[in-house]
Amino acid sequence: MAHTRTRPRPLSPEQVLALVGEPEPMVKNKIIDHIDEQYHRFIAHSPFLTMATSDAAGNTDCSPRGDYPGFVKVLDAHTLAIPDRPGNRIADSFRNLAENDGIGLLFLIPGMRETLRVNGRAYPTDEPEVLARLQAEGRTPRLAIVVRVEQAYAHCGRALVRSRLWDPASRALAEEMPTPGEMLTAQLSLDIDPRVIDEGLEEAYRKLY
Amino acid sequence: MQRTLLERVEPLARDVVSLVLRGAEGPLAPWEPGAHVDLRLPNWLTRQYSLCGDPADRETYRVAVRHERLSRGGSEYVHRFLRAGRPLEVSLPRNNFPLLPAPEYLFLAGGIGITPLLPMLRAAVGAGTPCSLVYAGGSAASMPFLEEVRSLAGDRVDILATGERGRPDLARHAAALGPDTLVYCCGPAPMLRAAEAVFPAGRLHVERFRPEARGFAPDAPFEVECARSGDTLRVPADESLLDVLRHAGHAVPSSCREGVCGSCEITVLDGEPEHRDELGAPAGRMYPCVSRALSPRLVVDL
Structure with missing residues (x-):
């Protein structure tokens, strides 16, 4: 059964402020405008990030990037370089950046x-x-994304604590999911064996570079 | 792999640190001058470093690492983030640059290329074999082990800060070379090229940090038959033999992927490999990370 379309009521910025209040001064102050030694160490140990970009009209896209820890290089305290690898859905990010050079990155370190x-x-x-x-x-990648850093800050871990993201037991959630092939055949009403898609994907995952 | 504990990280010269690794499970594997090990770094990268300590010391290994300006993540990690006290996995030593017996040696070191030559120098001096060292670097401040080589070999060491005195005159050394002297050279590519231009090929032994840029025929597809497993695989033009073997489930070790370290060596039973490595593959062997095939088909012992 399809979900009913809903539109919960929106709040004004003033209403939001009244509900959650101003950020603590310490939270504001921890935002710095460059990559210091601590954040460099963080990036050097991070094998995964999400990258958000949007086009001139505000259409926004968030995509994952991953590789060995430190795959994003800190060229200097104000500049990062992110490699473009096959399968990164580069086209969306690059099309957005051509219209709007704003970018938001979230780095994760497994276990942290x-x-x-x-x-x-x-x-x-x-x-x-x-x-x-x-x-x-x-x-060697053919392209890289250069990021001129304007803001950098560590985000507190409550979301990851609540989500039990690094708890090995959480991996059981994936067992409740259909395979990618099963999802795709259901979504597109395809009359093929989902295993054909899954095996194709597994083959693609063996060739990462 | 051998388990070790990173005991010390010490600055040796500008942009050069030494790492002292202590065996965590008794004595470390023995090695000979010229040998290197793979270091498995915490950021999943594996890097090769020449052993530059004392082969008689079975308790620790010592390596020296220069922070490369264009680091891909190895030397930068070692310099900025590696901390003493952490465990590190180290491969068994491999030696692609062994010191062969000779009545006299000439050692040519460029910068961090001193690392494999230092134990050679120590061995030659210890055995009373006549030897000399030409050690070139940008400036004295950037050259590790200056005191050590001076105290080892005194006036048989010629230390050149190229920023002040220019590059060493290898032609002069070649002209004065004794008839049975062996030459060992490790340094940046221009130094190796200069050495190869003036010393007789049969008496010059070199070790490279990075592969020499060379031209090869365009990559063409070929077939590889794995004699033991019985499967025949197609190697497309845009994939390495190593990748094809690994994707097919053959556990071929690998490390540098540049034909420099030798860790992916496999045995060739039939067909003609096109050797593209820097090591000089022994007869019947090849390094599938870079080497391909001249014949349409190779048979390998896998």
Whole structure:
């Protein structure tokens, strides 16, 4: 059965402020405008991030990026480089960045509850000295995203504590999910064996670079 | 893999630190001058470093690491983030650069290339074999082990800060080379090229940090038959033999993926490999991370 379409009532910014209050001064002060040694260490140990971009009209997209820890390089205290690898849905991010260079990143470290948020401006590059630093498994990416950092701050770990994200027992949730092939055949009403899709995906996952 | 504890991280020179690794399960595997180990870093990267300590010391290994300006994540990690006291996994030593017996040696070191040569120098001096060292680097402040080589070999060491005195005159050393002297050279690519231009090939042994840029025929597809498992695999033009073997489930170890370290060595039973490695594969062996095939089909012992 399809879900009924709903639109819960929206709040004005004033109403929101009245409900949650101003942020604590300490929370405000922890936002810095560069990558310091602590945040550099965080990025050097992070194998995964989400990247949010939006186009000129405000259409927004959030995509995952992952590789070995430290796959995002800190070029200097104000500049990051993110490699473009196959399967990253690069087209969406690059199309957005061409219209709107704003970018929001959330870095995760497995086992760590706090996350690192980095916001700034971004553009694509093919600068050889940058790409050389982004090699993985002997392959050099064709493109990288350069991020000029405007804000960086560690986000407290409550969301990850509540979500039990790193609790091994939480992995049982995935067992309740259909396979990607089953989802796709159901969504598109395809008359094929879902295992064909799943095996194709497994094959693709073996070739990561 | 050997389990060790990172005992010390010490600055040796500008942008160079040494790591002292203590065996966590008794004595470490023995090694000979010229050997290197793979270090498994906490960021999942594996990097090769020459052992530059004393082979007689079975309790610890020592390596020296330069912070590369264009680090892909290995040397930057070692310099900025690696902390003493943590456990580290280290491979068994491998030696692609062994010191062969000779009546006299000339050692040529460029920068961090001193690391495999230092134990060679110590061994030659200890055995009373005549030897000399030419050690070039950008500036004295950036050159590790200056005191150590001076105290080992005194006036047989020529230390050149190229920023002040220019590059070493290898042609002069070649002209003065004794008839049976062996030359061991480790350093940046321009130094190796200069050495290869003036010393007789049969008497010059080199070790590279990174592969030399060379031209090869365009990559073409070929077939590989795995004799033991019986499967035949197609290697497309845009994939390495190593990747194809691994995707097919063959557990071929690998590390540098540049034909430098030797960890992916496999045995070739038939067909003609196109060797693209920097090591000089022994007869019947190849390094599938970079090497391909001249014949349409290879048979390998997997």
